[in-house]
Amino acid sequence: MKIAIIGATGFVGSNILNELSSRNHEITAIVRNPKTDDNSTINWIKADVNEVENLSKLVAGHDVVVSAFNPGWTNLNIYEDFLLGAKNIQEAVKLSGVKRYITIGGAGSLFVAPNLQAVDTPDFPKAIFPGASAARDYLNILKEEKELDWAFFSPAFEMHQGITTGRTGKYRLGLENPVVDENQRSILSGEDLAVVIADEVENPKHHQVRFTAAY
Structure with a gap:
């Protein structure tokens, strides 16, 4: 498949990039600061998500667009910047003619x-409230989208670089409520989040809905 990944150098985006690349897909990695490597299946492109017309041209012709866009948790304007960027990405995908759009949001809306x-x-946590609130508000905007075959993914509550389980390839899916284990914890590694997204790319199960996953 030909896949465009927006935000492919962040924690979430880089894991998704690695997983999809390992499955031999053709990837366009759209980022603020492109990397250089010898992987012939990855085409790195520098772009601003708020330049809608240019972004639409970059994602045109792909089978699916995966957005791991995040303006940065330390960004003092994260609420405004997240909403603006997310809405512009959505508009760019619509203009491009690509129908399948998967975006990674927050767990706060579960x-x-x-x-x-x-x-x-x-x-x-107060520190992440602005970003989580923006992701929740964007989900409500996305729910009104009728043209795109979209899916919004909410990670597990505990999904960060400190989760050391690595890639197990195992997870359980949910929709509006967090998936919890026998200890009532919602946990998933970044590597397994990428497995969830890659599986959804290859075998779509969620259409115009939010979904989540955890162990």
Whole structure:
């Protein structure tokens, strides 16, 4: 398959890039700061996600666009920048003619109780609230999208560089609620998040819905 990955150098994006590359797909890696390597299946391109017309030309002709866009957790304007970038990526994909669009959002919008999303609970970390809130608000925008065959992925609550399980290739899927283990923890490594996304790219199961995964 021919796959465009936006944000391919971040923690999430680089894991997705590595997994899809290992499956021998043809990849266009669209980033702010391109890398150089000897992998002939990866074409690195520098681009600004807010330049909609240019971005639409770059993703045109691909089978699927995967967005791991994140303006940076330390960005003081993360709420505004995330929403702007995400909406512009969505518009660029529509203009490109590509129909399949998978975007990685946050876990904060998962429901931990009826009508209660994690981002609205008292113990939700204040440091990541702006970014998590932006991802939640973008999901609500994306739910109104009727033209694209989109899917929004919410990671497990514990999905960060400190998860050392590596790539197991095992996971369980969910939709609106977090997937938890016998200890009521929602955990997934970055490598296995990439397996989830790569499996969804190759065998689409989620259409115009949000989904999640954990061990």
